[in-house]
Amino acid sequence: MSSDPKKNNSSDLENNFEDFLEHSLSGYISTSPRGEIIRINSKLLEWLGYNKEDLIGKRMSSLLAMGSRIFYETHLSPLLKLQGSFEEVAAELLLKDGKKLPVLLNGYIRNDEHNKPLFIRLNVYRATDRKVYEENLRLAVIDAEKTLLKERELSTLREQFIAVLGHDLRNPLGAIKSGASLLARSASSDRDKTIVGMIKKSSLRMEELIANVMDFARVRLGGGLSLDLKDVFIEPIILHVTEELRITFPERIVTVDFEVKKTINCDADRISQLLSNLVANALTHGSPHEPVKVIAKIELDYFELTVSNGGKPIPQDAIETLFEPFTREANTPSQQGLGLGLYIASQIALAHGGNLTATSNTTETCFTFRMPVYLS
Known part of the structure; x- marks a missing residue:
């Protein structure tokens, strides 16, 4: 049975590696161990603007711009002899019309069975778009x-x-x-x-x-909040702050549940400021028909202060940014203030080695400040 000539021809081309190199979209060049060109493919000739006969026998370095030529002779050529290859080295080719073409070079040296060099092969890739x-x-x-x-x-x-x-x-x-x-x-x-x-x-x-x-x-500005730490009884501080706010909001009810019998190492003025911000926030945004509750207690050497109020819950996306500066609860925005109160309160908590968190649901909105009883 006779075979199809067209199929045989296609198969021959597919297995013809020389044809692949000749028609490759990248440049290919072979030189002798001394650097004379012995083979160059059509794509590289097209880039350079030369005929094959113009370049066979010439030194590879003659195709390079001056800076690349010096680098090739002083670095790449010795590198080939030492380690046998190099990859992705930036260079410039000198074209026939005098222009320069940025390229990337890959090269290796081929040795015989006695480890003597037979020839050097180089792959050349255009780097114009990469340079841009x-x-x-x-x-x-x-x-x-x-x-x-x-x-x-x-x-x-x-x-x-x-x-x-x-x-x-x-x-x-x-x-x-x-x-x-x-x-x-x-x-x-x-x-x-x-x-x-x-x-x-x-x-x-x-x-x-x-x-x-x-x-x-x-x-x-990087200075941080200054603290004047002392061992203080926290009850008088809480009672003073809540009483002041009862006077400011005479129509509202503020309840206090106190379970702290020992001193706490803190800055009394800063704790007053934190509590004042939290209670004022609850009075401003909470339901006017429900009391604001303040609870203070100590659990496992941690002082915990909670302020809660009834009313419409804070949306979850608002809670995520509640302690950032210049933000307000979107559904019931305050008619006064800069949106700094909760931010400053959170910074006071951090300065005391503690934290300030918030939760909100249809039953209540609760802010909780927690810090160690004694700061190290």
């Missing part, structure tokens, strides 16, 4: 670094401005508070007393806002 990509990537990295540096400078300047502003606001606020105290002594009518009371209440609110801004600036 690398240059674009390099420029993109430079732009990103410049943008990051600018953002850092702006962030530092912004936070320094906040710190200076908060500091400078305290002086006129002090004058307003002093003036309100003097007016309170001479106020006779109910109208005057109401106005003075409003001034004093607004001054206290402004003082709280400035303190939060100052604390925010300290944390973000």
